[in-house]
Amino acid sequence: xxxxxxxxxxxxxxxxxxxxxxxxxxxxxxxxxxxxxxxxxxxxxxxxxxxxxxxxxxxxxxxxxxxxxxxxxxxxxxxxxxxxxxxxxxxxxxxxxxxxxxxxxxxxxxxxxxxxxxxxxxxxxxxxxxxxxxxxxxxxxxxxxxxxxxxxxxxxxxxxxxxxxxxxxxxxxxxxxxxxxxxxxxxxxxxxxxxxxxxxxxxxxxxxxxxxxxxxxxxxxxxxxxxx
Amino acid sequence: xxxxxxxxxxxxxxxxxxxxxxxxxxxxxxxxxxxxxxxxxxxxxxxxxxxxxxxxxxxxxxxxxxxxxxxxxxxxxxxxx
Numbered sequence: 001x002x003x004x005x006x007x008x009x010x011x012x013x014x015x016x017x018x019x020x021x022x023x024x025x026x027x028x029x030x031x032x033x034x035x036x037x038x039x040x041x042x043x044x045x046x047x048x049x050x051x052x053x054x055x056x057x058x059x060x061x062x063x064x065x066x067x068x069x070x071x072x073x074x075x076x077x078x079x080x081x082x083x084x085x086x087x088x089x090x091x092x093x094x095x096x097x098x099x100x101x102x103x104x105x106x107x108x109x110x111x112x113x114x115x116x117x118x119x120x121x122x123x124x125x126x127x128x129x130x131x132x133x134x135x136x137x138x139x140x141x142x143x144x145x146x147x148x149x150x151x152x153x154x155x156x157x158x159x160x161x162x163x164x165x166x167x168x169x170x171x172x173x174x175x176x177x178x179x180x181x182x183x184x185x186x187x188x189x190x191x192x193x194x195x196x197x198x199x200x201x202x203x204x205x206x207x208x209x210x211x212x213x214x215x216x217x218x219x220x221x222x223x224x225x226x227x228x
Numbered sequence: 229x230x231x232x233x234x235x236x237x238x239x240x241x242x243x244x245x246x247x248x249x250x251x252x253x254x255x256x257x258x259x260x261x262x263x264x265x266x267x268x269x270x271x272x273x274x275x276x277x278x279x280x281x282x283x284x285x286x287x288x289x290x291x292x293x294x295x296x297x298x299x300x301x302x303x304x305x306x307x308x309x
Binding site for chain 2: 026028031032035036039040041057061064065068069118119120122125134135136137140141142143144145152153157158161162165176180181182183186197201204205208211212215216
């Protein structure tokens with residue numbers, strides 16, 4: 001085996017494997033590249049399990065030390081991202097438990113144990129006994145495509161989204177953070193959280209629906225005050 | 229009302245499965261048939277896509293210089309061992 005090629009049975013890309021080899025050799029530039037790429041994400045993920053940012057930063061620092069110490073044992077059987085995530089969540093969950101915080105254990109989430117959560121309030125639809133179009137929109141969704149993109153992309157909009165996500169039940173927050181903020185694939189999320197495809201989708205559906213509702217209220221308020 | 233027609237209230241609950249490509253072909257066809265005739269559900273689907281896009285913009289935090297220096301120090305200490 002040359003230093004350049006990853007071991008047989010690995011799941012890591014050649015590029016990442018080179019990075020690992022460079023780290024083992026003590027290459028600071030390689031470490032810098034790694035923290036530039038992953039540190040902010042890891043802090044955000046740590047925030048899922050602990051109560052404040054300082055603790056999340058702390059846990060993430062511990063994670064990096066754990067990564068360096070774990071390098072000799074890392075065989076590339078998982079992608080670098082998955083490996084980092086595992087080290088981080090183990091530490092963050094331990095810390096969260098110490099602060100007796102309720103931890104999002106999506107793996108034990110049972111969709112049947114919770115009441116159904118409609119994506120849009122049933123009151124916004126015509127009743128069942130409507131003679132023409134039952135269950136069609138009564139209070140219609142606004143056409144956001146008529147609003148210019150720069151109106152959407154403001155600090156304030158992003159702050160509303162952030163708040164909506166923070167207010168989600170923990171298992172929904174975990175899934176939407178990985179999928180829609182971090183851009184993980186459905187498969188990656190199912191593997192990392194050890195949840196079924198269906199549960200992943202239900203959690204994502206509920207989370208996105210709640211964020212959309214928050215934005216709808218915010219944009220409707222904005223537009224009605226513009227008209228005044 | 230024919231059973232194979234989706235209502236708006238049913239459609240909105242299938243949006244995630246639709247966007248994930250997880251709807252079986254017949255359900256996908258029903259979903260798309262509804263969209264062809266319903267402006268409001270098109271607006272809803274567009275709202276959902278925008279919501280997802282905007283959520284993706286929350287990533288833009290970068291590594292603060294102070295945090296970076298602390299991490300580089302951890303690295304140098306580790307290397308010395």
